Amino acid sequence: xxxxxxxxxxxxxxKNFGEIRACDNxxxxxxxxxxxxxxxxxxxxxTTLLNCLAGRTEPDSGLISYTNRRGEASDxxxxxxxxxxxxxxTDWGFVxxxxxxxxxxxxxxxxxxxxxxxxxxxxxxxxxxxxxETWMNRVELELGRIxxxxxxxxxxxQQRLQIARNLVSGPRLIFMDExxxxxxxxxQARLLDLLRELVRELNxxxxxxxxxxxxxxxxxxxxxxxxHGAVVESGLTDQVLDDPQHAYSQLLVSSILxx
Amino acid sequence: MVTKQNTQTMIDVSxxxxxxxxxxxxxxxxxxxxDLSLDVAAGECMALDGPSGAGKSTLMRILYANYRxxxxxxxxxxxxxxxxLASSAPRTVLEVRRHTLGYVSQFxxxxxxxxxxxxxxxxxxxxxxxxxxxHDRARTMLAxxxxxxxxxxxxxxTFSGGEQQRVNVARGFVAELxxxxxxxxxxxxxxxxxxxxxxxxxxxxTRGAAVVGIFHDREVRDAVADRVFDMRxxxxxxxxxx
Numbered sequence: 001x002x003x004x005x006x007x008x009x010x011x012x013x014x015k016n017f018g019e020i021r022a023c024d025n026x027x028x029x030x031x032x033x034x035x036x037x038x039x040x041x042x043x044x045x046x047t048t049l050l051n052c053l054a055g056r057t058e059p060d061s062g063l064i065s066y067t068n069r070r071g072e073a074s075d076x077x078x079x080x081x082x083x084x085x086x087x088x089x090t091d092w093g094f095v096x097x098x099x100x101x102x103x104x105x106x107x108x109x110x111x112x113x114x115x116x117x118x119x120x121x122x123x124x125x126x127x128x129x130x131x132x133e134t135w136m137n138r139v140e141l142e143l144g145r146i147x148x149x150x151x152x153x154x155x156x157x158q159q160r161l162q163i164a165r166n167l168v169s170g171p172r173l174i175f176m177d178e179x180x181x182x183x184x185x186x187x188q189a190r191l192l193d194l195l196r197e198l199v200r201e202l203n204x205x206x207x208x209x210x211x212x213x214x215x216x217x218x219x220x221x222x223x224x225x226x227x228h229g230a231v232v233e234s235g236l237t238d239q240v241l242d243d244p245q246h247a248y249s250q251l252l253v254s255s256i257l258x259x
Numbered sequence: 260m261v262t263k264q265n266t267q268t269m270i271d272v273s274x275x276x277x278x279x280x281x282x283x284x285x286x287x288x289x290x291x292x293x294d295l296s297l298d299v300a301a302g303e304c305m306a307l308d309g310p311s312g313a314g315k316s317t318l319m320r321i322l323y324a325n326y327r328x329x330x331x332x333x334x335x336x337x338x339x340x341x342x343x344l345a346s347s348a349p350r351t352v353l354e355v356r357r358h359t360l361g362y363v364s365q366f367x368x369x370x371x372x373x374x375x376x377x378x379x380x381x382x383x384x385x386x387x388x389x390x391x392x393x394h395d396r397a398r399t400m401l402a403x404x405x406x407x408x409x410x411x412x413x414x415x416x417t418f419s420g421g422e423q424q425r426v427n428v429a430r431g432f433v434a435e436l437x438x439x440x441x442x443x444x445x446x447x448x449x450x451x452x453x454x455x456x457x458x459x460x461x462x463x464x465t466r467g468a469a470v471v472g473i474f475h476d477r478e479v480r481d482a483v484a485d486r487v488f489d490m491r492x493x494x495x496x497x498x499x500x501x
Binding site for chain 1: 279280281282283320324325326327349350352353370371372373385
């Protein structure tokens with residue numbers, strides 16, 4: 001597997017919910033280490049697309065193909081369920097907007113991080129504990145809280161714990177759904193900065209859904225603007241934000257309030 | 260004296276046309292360039308000249324592939340090959356920016372919590388330089404531009420205009436890239452710091468960099484520019500409402 005292999009190939013993905021077109025013929029390629037932002041207002045189909053890409057919602061038509069560490073590309077919905085579940089534990093991560101959807105609230109912070117390692121076969125308690133400590137540090141959580149339950153954490157701490165839990169197994173692709181959505185602005189800035197550093201350091205590819213264009217600018221290399229389930233514009237992040245071509249992208253960009 | 264190797268073309272723009280269509284304002288069409296061409300050689304500094312609104316900054320942004328174009332080619336020499344930025348995939352453009360194309364904008368885009376030292380070191384880190392060396396070179400550059408050492412550990416959000424601009428210049432010059440785009444790099448600087456930036460531009464030219472700049476300051480322009488590109492002659496017929 002080299003950097004010249006596409007990591008994710010998406011071709012003509014469609015998904016309807018009754019009469020509603022949530023995804024309308026979406027196609028793109030994602031390369032290793034690339035950060036793709038998906039922007040658009042509520043109801044534009046961003047999250048449905050993300051769920052399709054992550055193997056959580058099956059599209060009505062279209063192809064989503066993932067290239068594994070051995071360089072073999074395969075249709076993620078043609079795989080057997082256990083195989084897809086294994087990918088979700090080893091190669092992929094999913095960061096939910098609400099950290100409670102991505103954490104196990106009844107086990108400790110350290111347990112939440114360690115669980116991902118145990119899923120991929122780690123058994124040595126000392127090593128697992130060591131890794132959990134390392135990751136507590138990296139996401140700037142106090143080591144003294146390693147044995148606390150996540151429900152005693154603030155929203156920002158929970159979100160950082162969710163990120164640690166996702167990154168500990170060394171994934172190649174992370175899906176993020178409004179990762180800074182429910183947080184105070186000051187907490188958001190800290191989390192964004194942390195994400196930016198980790199993504200660069202680990203060279204992990206990311207698909208991030210956000211309605212916040214400032215978040216998109218800070219984190220993503222490339223943007224797709226969605227409306228009514230369709231991609232209306234895509235390109236380099238700064239091109240799309242500084243010189244938007246489509247009427248809808250222009251409206252989105254011009255609607256940002258200046259501080 | 261320019262050596263033979265230094266006469267290599269670094270930027271080659273041909274047949275460039277650019278129109279802004281403002282969909283949110285009655286689909287007004289503003290034509291900025293029609294069939295513009297220019298080239299810049301290694302070791303050469305070209306100044307863009309013209310009144311406000313002539314499209315100088317627009318052209319700079321186009322050269323950086325920050326603005327898109329309707330027609331034409333924006334070729335830059337990247338690792339020995341000419342690459343057309345107008346038709347390249349985003350990841351190629353990012354690769355060219357990392358290794359070849361530096362841009363000093365008028366305003367620093369600050370990232371919350373990131374220190375001045377890290378802001379300046381970042382272009383080197385992106386090229387794979389280890390942290391210690393990147394920080395060393397960033398310190399040298401900041402010291403040279405007279406940014407007080409007590410500020411290096413702070414995020415530049417609260418700095419004065421002149422300080423932010425020097426951080427921006429430091430960041431633009433630290434990685435010694437082969438092409439530099441400078442949008443008024445001396446606008447809010449005092450005489451000493453202006454001299455300092457002029458010195459950096461001269462050094463860049465000497466090592467063979469191609470430089471394109473907008474310099475409102477006549478003294479700076481006369482000192483560093485080998486050629487002036489007059490934007491009055493390229494200005495497309497004025498915009499008409501569609």
